[in-house]
Amino acid sequence: xxxIRRTNPGRGFGWGNFxxxxxxxxxxxxxxxxxxxxxPLRSVFPPVNVCEDSENLYLTAELPGMxxxxxxxxxxxxxxxxxxxxxxxxxxxxVCYHRRERESGSFNKKITLQTRIATDKVTASVNxxxxxxxxxxxxxxxxxxxxIKVS
Amino acid sequence: xxDKELKVQxxxxxxxxxxxxxxxxxxxxxxxxxxxxxxxILVADMPGVSKDGVELNLExxxxxxxxxxxxxxxxxxxxTEYPTGxxxxxxxxxxxxxxxxxxxxxxxGVLRVVLPKSDVSKPRKIAVKAA
Numbered sequence: 001x002x003x004i005r006r007t008n009p010g011r012g013f014g015w016g017n018f019x020x021x022x023x024x025x026x027x028x029x030x031x032x033x034x035x036x037x038x039x040p041l042r043s044v045f046p047p048v049n050v051c052e053d054s055e056n057l058y059l060t061a062e063l064p065g066m067x068x069x070x071x072x073x074x075x076x077x078x079x080x081x082x083x084x085x086x087x088x089x090x091x092x093x094x095v096c097y098h099r100r101e102r103e104s105g106s107f108n109k110k111i112t113l114q115t116r117i118a119t120d121k122v123t124a125s126v127n128x129x130x131x132x133x134x135x136x137x138x139x140x141x142x143x144x145x146x147x148i149k150v151s
Numbered sequence: 152x153x154d155k156e157l158k159v160q161x162x163x164x165x166x167x168x169x170x171x172x173x174x175x176x177x178x179x180x181x182x183x184x185x186x187x188x189x190x191x192i193l194v195a196d197m198p199g200v201s202k203d204g205v206e207l208n209l210e211x212x213x214x215x216x217x218x219x220x221x222x223x224x225x226x227x228x229x230x231t232e233y234p235t236g237x238x239x240x241x242x243x244x245x246x247x248x249x250x251x252x253x254x255x256x257x258x259x260g261v262l263r264v265v266l267p268k269s270d271v272s273k274p275r276k277i278a279v280k281a282a
Contacts, residue, residue, distance in 0.1 A: 045157040047232035058226060062198035062233060064260040086157060094187050101181035102196055105155035114229070129198035129260020 045107045046082065046131075054143050057115060057135040064129035065102075071131060075119040080135065081110045116141045165239050175222065176236035180262075184242075188274065191248060191266040197238045198260040205257055207264065209250060215241040216262065247272035 046061040059080065063071065066086055074081040088104040116138040124133040165177040180195040193216075197205075200218035208215045218238040244250070249269040256263050 043159050043232050045159050047159055049228065049231050049233060049235075051226040051228040053226035056226075057229070062260075064196040064198040065258075067259060088183075091185060091192070092187065095185040095192075097183065097185045098191075099182055099184040102183050102194065103155075103157060103160070103181075105157040107157045126259075128201050128257075129196070 044109045045105075046109065048082075048109075048111060050111070050113075052115070052137075054137075056137060057113060057117065059111070059131075059133040059135065061131045062129065063126070063131050066126065066129065066131075068124075068126050071124075071126065073122070073124055073133065075117065075122045075135065077116050077119060077138070079110055079112045080117075080122075080133065081108070082131075083108045162234060164234075164236075176234060177239040178234070178236050179240050180216075180218065180238040182240065186268075188268075190268055193242065193262075193264040193266065195238070195240065195262040195264075196260065197257075197262050199235070200238065200257065200260055200262070202257045205255065205262060207253075207255055209244075209253065212244045212246075213241055214244055214253075214264075214266075215239070216264070218262065 046063055048059055048061045050057060050059050052058065061082065063084070063086065065088070066084065070084050070086065072081075072083040074083070083106075085106040086104050088102060113135070117135040118138050121136040122133065124131065126132075160181065163179040165179055180197045182196075183194040185192055195216060195218075197218035197220075199220040204219035204221070206217040206219070208217075216239070220235055220237055222235055244266065247268050248266045252267045254265045
């Protein structure tokens, strides 16, 4: 077994290490095939962005045309599940299409969080087709300031 | 109820022609274009775009739509599965459109533009006269 040194862990724009296995795999491919080979990142619908500050995690997802009633959110201590269906209403029988790029269908996605969250304080809103979920961190997960005692 | 599962569609970044006048990436929105007897209708997915963020420009026969997305990252990103930026797309209109009557609306991040057909181009039934 050969040990392969990770030379560039945080490669790409902001992908970070959110999918360690994928990173590991593309790293292997890269070592094998040379730089430039990158497996396209295939994720589950909807794509989400997550960011954090010391108090909360913020999750956003683009769900154009969807309203609060179309989306179901289940929060667990270390994961969040998004479930829903995007419907595109029929425009009647008399229309003919020139272009049809928008898609309808259902989704069911689970996101594992690296931080434990306070599930009872999770809030969510949908505005202009963007779902925003605020996930307050559990007390034990919040950063704490440690005083250094002078002896 | 549709059984189809939604797949992730990668956002396509707009390739700039000439110099960009605005910082940041711009993306091509997914659109549906269809027509009925009276009008051509364009529906575009532009999540994050509000009523005030839409700009429609009509130059000769080109209709360009631009949706501004307010960009703010309140905190440190942990992971990013989709990029954000404005939506831009240009369409060529044919002569059958009555350009003075174009109407647009935005709801839940979906833009809908109604382009009425001019009277001359509406389908007509031609009666055959008996000689």
